[in-house]
Amino acid sequence: MNDAAAFHRLFRLLAGQCDGDSWSVVEIPAIDRLRQALIAPPHQVSNTDLAVLLRQALIFESMRRNWAPLAECDVLGDRWVGFQDWSTFGLKAISISGGWRVSPQPWQPDWVEVDGTNSIEARASGETVCRHFESASVPADPFLSKLNRKAYRSTAQRNAVRAALRAPIGSTLVIMLATGEGKSLISHAVAVAGYGSYPGQSSDDGVTLVVVPTVTLALDQEAGALDAGFKGPLAYRSGEQANNRQIIERIEAGSQSLCYASPEAVCGALREPLKAAARAGYLKAIVIDEAHLVDAWGTGFRTEFQLLGGLRRELIQLSPEYRQPRTLLLSATLTEASLTTLRTLFGTPGEFTEIAGASLRPEPEYWSSSATNETERVERVIEALYHAPRPAILYVTRVSDAENWFQRIYGLGFRRISLVTGKTSLVERDATLLKWRAGDIDLVIATSAFGLGIDYPHVRSIIHACIPESLDRFYQEVGRGGRDGRACMSLLIPAHDDWSVAKRISDVTVIGIDRGLQRWLAMFEQAEHIPNSRVFRVRLSTSPGFTDDDIDMVGERSADWNARTLTLMERAGLIRQCGIEHRMGNNEPWQKIEILDHDHLHYEVWQRRVGPLRQAIAEANSSSLYLMRQYILRQECITRLLIQLYGDDRVGAVCTSCSQCRAMPASRISLVGIARTFPWQHPLPPSDLVLALMDGSSRLIVFYDSFRRDSRWFRRLGEVFEVLGQNGVINLTLLANQDEFDKEVTERLSADPWFVAKVDRLLPGRLPPGPEVILSTERPPLTRANLSKRDINKARIFILPLDTESPDRPGIRLSQCFDGRMFFFDEFHQRLMR
The missing domain is CATH 3.40.50.300 (P-loop containing nucleotide triphosphate hydrolases)
Known part of the structure; x- marks a missing residue:
């Protein structure tokens, strides 16, 4: 149903000429929301609610007509007979038989600089399209068939998912992806595709832990994951004993594919189950959603956000060498201060890097x-x-x-x-x-x-x-x-x-040097040294002293401030937190600490290291409030302020609509793009099995007879993909290819996280760095450069028709003159199957 037809149907519903149950227009929310409200039980919706929704629908239709003429409708029925407040809602109403004829009036409040705008909410009410999602030009990789996805929302989302699935063992990847681009797909993709097989397990085994800041978000993420086909329960939440017990048992068994939990739950009740999963090699990834809150919330309250860094190190150390979890830190945007905090807390062990795929939102006015x-x-x-x-x-x-x-x-x-x-x-x-x-x-x-x-x-x-x-x-x-x-x-x-x-609120309470050192001295005085290491155990509930100010500083309250002190010391480079222990028969938490600076007990060292850090935290908070003030006082365009806040190297931007830009259109900022490079530029080479099939030039051509592409051939091709995927080759380029290929072998390609590109000719940058298979069903448009010798990390396996011609010797088959290693398909399949 198009917009005009939808409004006509709504017009008839308001006039009592049709029902609202037998039709819907979910693709036009402005109309469908009013339809839903009109058919709801009267006690659930008031005329006040309906009047606001009616205005919105009329503005939507007026925008469609370019305000000429204004939309109007007849509102009939007993419930409207005594209603007189139309003007309150920006509506003009003329009394007619049985009701009212209603039309919208522009909203131009005198307390807002309207800048000649017809009605300040018109663009939002009109649901003007600013971004397009689910573009057919960004087809899904094969493994997303497990999630019933046929396309990525955008190139940025595809790049983020691929970067996450290419993350090296034990590494940390910061992913900045614009709100609305679908960050939740990253966790889903890791859960269904994983990072390859492990002895005794399939790639589907294992736990992807998603740390979320609020119960509300955990519930919402759980609902989205259930819709995608995951088996519940998925959200750990206080008070749900049966639900939580099942999650814990499945974490320990490695069958809890996804788990959503708060930092407090992760650092508390889930700590031991996660440690058990790590020891067994079941922990795939630790995903921290809304990662900017590690800095924004973890510094001043909810210290568990920053304790996650120590827990991560502990879980990595407990994991088998080739099954260490990856860490993914997700956020729409990150300030430089937030990124510095994340690098401090999650930067070791393993690589730490970022991928910036975010652009400032074009939708808000x-x-x-x-x-x-x-x-x-x-x-x-x-x-x-x-x-x-x-x-x-x-x-x-x-x-x-x-x-x-x-x-x-x-x-x-x-x-x-x-x-x-x-x-x-x-x-x-x-x-x-x-x-x-x-x-x-x-x-x-x-x-x-x-x-x-x-x-x-x-x-x-x-x-x-x-x-x-x-x-x-x-x-x-x-x-x-x-x-x-x-x-x-x-x-x-x-x-x-x-x-x-x-x-x-901006003046986050960061513990002072005197008080912080006092707390550290009290903790370290009772510390237990772990032999043959620089690691100590300190009791988090230690009281800082016995003065009047300290008399109530016991239990959880003292533990919270001690945890803040340790986090501040870690950010200052004095210590490294390595995880929390709970003693047998005593639930008191003990934090394991690695000493990084042997002068950690000296006041002058605290002055030199902690002092500047406290000042930097205060300045960062003050700067962000200052930018907020500049916006409110209309001293700068909001887009420029946001670029200043997040950095032009991490966010792309196109000017949206604010008072500065509406008043001075010529000052609108031009499109600002960001360089999008794949974060892992040095992937692992293929396994020895694959390398043994190649010569020193890291290239190989497999020829097949085009006339023998029957069901048996397709099955064996799928087996080839399966083995290659298990041995480090997961890039696939379909060159001059027909759709029949991915239909036939999708199931095999889905077993590992294969990345697929369909192209007419080979160009750099179409897939992440790493070894790749290049497959063609017809004579491919190859060049001499395409067939040249390769670096071991960029190895190529060509699977080509037997009649493929040499790119520089027309009329001569490539199989007759190629100077590298060659196999016929049957022999190649046989060698892989060994």
Whole structure:
């Protein structure tokens, strides 16, 4: 159903001329959301809810018509007879027999610089397409058939998945992928494809641990994974004993393909099961989602984020040499300070590198008002809620503010709303997520935790009734909108008092030198040395002393501050955390510490090492708040500020729409691209089995008879791919190839993470570095350079028709003049099968 037909059907539904149950237009959310609300039970939806959705649908249709003429509809029925508040919602209503004839009015609030815009929310209500996903030009690699995926969302997503699956043993890869590009596919791909076989196991065995910051995100990720075909339960969550017991048993057995858990659970109840899995070689990967929070949250509270580095080292050390887990750190964007923290905590052992595939989002249109008093801010937010397209999220900073706003909004007559804060129970979170996905909730009032990584695509409005403490937090929250690639609106409505709240949160409490050294001395005094090493065990619950200030510093409270102290010392290069132990019969945690600086007990060393680090942390937080202030005061384009925050070498950008750019179109920033190179430039060579088939030139041609490509030949070709994949060759180029090949051998290619390119001629850069198979079903367009001698890490195996001609000797078969190693297909298959 096209847009015009959908609106016509909605027009008839509003006029009572058709039902709303027998049709839907999920591809047009602006219309389908109103349809769903109109047929919902009356106690679940109010006229206030319906009026907002009606405005959105009329603006959508008006945008389709280029505002000439304005869309209008007849609203009939008993429920509308006494309704008189149309103008409150930016609607013009004329009384007609049995109801009203309604049309939209532009929304141009006098507290926003409208800059000649017809209606500030029109682009979002009109669902203007800004990005295209699921492009047929980015076909899926064969292993994604296990997830029923036929395409990648984008080239950036494909590059990220391939980089993750090529990660060397024990390495750490930072992956920056734009919000909406589908970071969750990376974890799914690792779980189904893995990193090759291991003696006694298949590539499907093993655990991919995904560390998520919130219960809400764990539940959302679990739902997405279940839809992709994974077997639940997948999310470890407090209070779910039966669920958690099953997950623990499956982790220890290596059959828990995916596990979503918080840092607290990973460092606590899941630590021993994960250690058992590591010893058995079952731990495939440690994935940390929203990795920017390791720095943003782990420094000031929720210390477990930064304890993950020590746990990772412990798990790697426990794993068999050839089954050490890879670490993947996922985020849409990372500041330089965040990347430095990640490098410190996860940089050893193993390689540490990054792949930047992120671009700043084109969907948000940015609007903001100047700061005002609280009373006027309330009026502005309410006006926005009467006009802003749905679904919408209203963000605030404090839990008490969220609770107050929920009561206020409910009192205005809105019913399709929900509240999510750190105090929201698990049951309430579950209910909200289900209704949010089903389209039964139009507005969520929330603190910053809601929405982290939640892949609900159709959010049209992000409203901030606060000043975020950093430009990074602001951009992360704005990024919850427009994940379907269609326009969304960001509306920031600050009050004067917000500045002090933002400043207080920005000033992260980092323990001082005097107090930090005092805590370290107390811990080290009771430390236990592990013989023949530089490693000590320190008791985390150690009290720092016996003064009046220390009398309450016992148990968990003291352990938390001690953990912060150790993390600060690690970031300063004094120690390295190697994992936590729990004593038999005593659940007290002991952290294993490797001493890196023998002068770690000296005050002047703390001054020299810890002092500058504390200053750098403070400056980074202050800088991000300063950038937030520049945006609010309209002193700089939001795109330029974000490039300054994240670095032009890590994010690409095209100018979106903010007050600076709307006022001065000539100042719009030009497209900024980033160099996209594959992070692992030195892959492992193929195994000895494959190398033994080649000569010193690292190339090999296998010729086959085109007339003998029967079912037996295809089966044996699949066997060739299977063996090659198990021996380090997973790049496949289909040269001048027909679709029949990947249909016949997909099952074999899916056994290992093969990367496939279909090309008309061989060009560099089409696949990740590494050995490759080049297969052709007809005479290929080869050049002499294509057949030249290769480096061992770039070995080539050609599988070509027997009648392939020499590229520089027309009329002469290549098999008669090639100067390298050659086999006929049957012999090649036979040698591999040995």
